[in-house]
């Protein structure tokens with residue numbers, strides 16, 4: 120591979136390079152072998168089902184095991200798409216200015232989304248904004264838009280303060296050539312403590328304490344409002360102003376041609392936006408916020424490149440836009456390149472990443488795999504878009520209802536002018552989208568709780584391509600949830616959103632494969648059907664154990680040749696998984712957490728996600744976008760750093776987990792005792808092994824159930840309910856067993 124390495128490309132102007140990963144041929148051989156093994160297993164299942172199952176019990180057992188393995192086989196087939204063409208990319212930002220002059224760099228609009236000042240502390244949002252305002256990019260080309268779906272004056276206050284601080288912070292970053300351009304990250308780093316740094320630190324800390332004191336009080340204190348203009352802005356928060364019902368607030372906090380930093384250089388644009396909300400109109404959560412941002416920015420700056428960021432993803436490398444430009448400004452890729460995605464990488468993970476929030480596969484390995492196909496999916500943050508991608512396919516332009524919102528429109532008035540502000544307010548109204556193509560043909564797509572995945576998928580079906588850019592130094596760093604219930608609720612929301620895509624008329628297995636081809640379609644199907652993991656995981660967590668308790672043997676004996684097939688399939692999958700994980704710089708401990716959390720998610724997030732999706736499609740439940748908390752309370756934070764599971768709240772999500780822990784422990788004990796008493800180790804070996812594996816994975820649950828007494832232990836209520844339910848399961852299965860004899 121590595122076509123661009125050919126001698127015809129002069130190295131000095133090379134902007135990017137791709138190479139197939141070295142282990143690809145191994146992957147392909149192993150995949151072929153594994154496919155054969157799976158086929159054998161499915162053949163055996165069908166054979167057992169048709170020939171050897173004659174009682175209703177044995178039909179039930181064989182059918183369940185068949186379904187479990189069939190689903191596993193599907194999941195495995197989907198994931199093949201990531202393994203056949205894994206392609207790494209390299210970019211050379213140092214060559215950029217040889218190809219395109221700095222003065223000709225395209226303008227860049229940055230969108231930062233926030234939705235709740237209490238779950239997403241305003242100081243965090245401010246740090247994210249400052250880190251991108253300080254990008255190593257011509258400031259006159261840079262505009263930062265902050266979308267506040269929380270409609271909070273606290274966030275606006277934080278940003279009026281931040282705008283003032285930016286005048287000191289930006290020149291400080293440039294002068295000292297900092298790489299940590301989020302003030303919080305800078306203060307935590309080993310920086311030189313000269314008087315200038317000391318000064319900046321004091322300034323930042325006083326800003327922070329003002330903002331945090333207001334957050335604590337829940338309102339903006341008068342003494343912090345310093346100008347008439349600010350006073351007018353805060354007056355919009357009247358008595359009737361609520362988060363769900365309020366007028367649009369647009370505040371130009373910094374204007375490029377007007378505001379200068381302390382060294383006399385112009386500052387980038389900084390705009391606060393809280394779109395109009397009304398209980399009567401749907402707001403479509405983040406997708407709605409992003410579409411409003413697209414329109415408002417179109418009236419103000421309309422940059423051809425758009426960066427979307429979550430409020431907790433601060434920039435960790437000021438060169439990032441230059442890296443993105445290595446692709447976006449390459450005329451060879453130009454016409455169909457829709458976006459350049461950087462991975463989501465997180466800071467603050469504990470040593471073993473107990474909740475597997477790193478999502479190495481989701482955010483790193485799989486994108487590398489998709490990179491060799493049509494390009495990686497959009498993951499909601501850290502993504503540079505070609506604005507044109509939101510208006511139809513590369514060769515089928517879809518006009519927005521106002522020409523002014525189109526990607527070619529040129530804004531020629533200052534952003535603070537009356538005309539511009541009026542236009543911006545008009546397109547931020549809550550009824551604006553009624554009768555337009557926004558959300559269907561134009562902009563971010565509505566219809567799924569994972570608007571990022573769905574939008575990227577639909578754009579790719581329209582013909583857009585993408586690139587994954589994975590530099591050595593993480594481009595962005597994000598926060599992770601640190602309590603188990605937050606973690607599981609997050610993946611539950613994803614499961615619901617993904618299922619919405621799986622079963623809509625644009626399902627990846629039908630529409631996707633048709634419009635993108637087999638492998639990219641399978642890659643998207645892998646995500647869409649993510650939650651079906653719940654089926655095999657639940658079956659394997661309960662069925663063999665219940666059977667073992669009643670001394671029913673359901674797997675081949677150790678002496679049976681089919682036993683070897685099971686060993687190969689299990690060990691093969693686990694070893695391959697381990698190798699892939701460590702190839703992506705993972706440790707053994709983190710891999711163990713990762714596989715454990717996969718099982719835990721299967722028994723909670725995926726299972727509940729499935730149920731909620733069904734209820735939602737029947738119109739019974741209306742699951743919305745539950746924002747993940749980014750607040751770290753000290754005690755919880757300390758626990759997390761020690762690597763202790765935090766249960767705490769009595770969430771129903773914990774019930775199937777606890778049931779699994781109890782049942783597996785019981786089955787293992789009974790199995791071992793039985794092996795001695797009945798001397799039938801041979802027949803029950805696989806089931807004993809499975810129960811043992813279950814117990815091993817449930818160790819933190821036993822600990823939280825019986826050994827701990829702190830606030831994060833498993834609530835007694837959950838233990839009692841689970842024990843009761845396991846009791847019922849056992850009695851029911853005993854009764855069924857009796858009936859069938």
Ligand SMILES: O=c1ccn([C@@H]2O[C@H](COP(=O)(O)OP(=O)(O)O[C@H]3O[C@H](CO)[C@@H](O)[C@H](O)[C@H]3O)[C@@H](O)[C@H]2O)c(=O)[nH]1
Pocket residue numbers: 232233234235239266268403404405408428429430431498499500568569570571609612613616744745746747748
């Ligand atoms: O009504 C809403 C809800 C959320 N958000 C913003 O959306 C972002 C993501 O929300 P978060 O609670 O952090 O969700 P996560 O599950 O952590 O996010 C992942 O999954 C989301 C889709 O479910 C994607 O949008 C994100 O980019 C992706 O990082 C945050 O910046 C929120 O402020 C809004 O702007 N409006």
Ligand SMILES: [Mn+2]
Pocket residue numbers: 429431747
């Ligand atoms: Mn998040």
